[in-house]
Amino acid sequence: MIEVYCIEDDGNIAQLVKRRLEQKCCRVTVFPTVSQAMGALEGHVPSVVLIDWNMPDGRGDAVCRWIRARWKDLPIIFLTVRNDPGDIVSGFREGADDYVTKPFDLDVLYSRILALLRRAGDGAKEYLSCDGIMLDRRRTLVTLDGEEVPLSPSEYALLFLLMKNKGRTVPRETILRHIWDDNGNFVNDNTLTVTMKRLREKLRQPGCIKTVRSIGYRMEDTL
Helix, strand or coil: CEEEEEECCCHHHHHHHHHHHHHCCEEEEEECCHHHHHHHHHHCCCCEEEECCEECCEEHHHHHHHHHHHCCCCCEEEEECCCCHHHHHHHHHCCCCEEEECCCCHHHHHHHHHHHHHHHCCHHHHEEEECCEEEECCCCEEEECCEECCCCHHHHHHHHHHHHCCCCEEEHHHHHHHHCHHHCCCCCHHHHHHHHHHHHHHCCCCCCEEEECCCEEEECCCC
């Protein structure tokens, strides 16, 4: 399912976009302020972001620049009444992938979203998140509250497996098989325990990584 964050302070437009895109099997979350949108993005990355230029607590180009500094490949579409060539150029210069001016046809907007995702990829699949932890699959990069966290290959693989299965308990046997046995490396159960201990230390003992006693581990949002 395509997950859309719509940063739009006009309630009528926001609800029209939400209603039509959800008819197309998208999941749409509307944010009437920049601060709310930024807070949500810090905890979870959607497939695509729609941004209005004029917001009550900020400008769309600043939001676009803020997103690009953190998520290089997250698809962004401006959705705005501002159709001056200078504004359009500025929007692309700040990192937007597309620029749609109001009024617009909702089916055309949906088609543009599909086209953009075909080219750039789905942000929700490329960027995995849980609380303040972000994993960038393309760059094999992990950040905590915006700061890069250097991980060993096994620590990264463990985090990726848990984040990919967020909300589900992953048995220890499954983790051992996927991370070590698939590479032909024989390890004992203590290897996983030690790797998890180091991972938790590097991530400052995150509450989102749960130990399921005698079974395995589960990652889930707590914030």
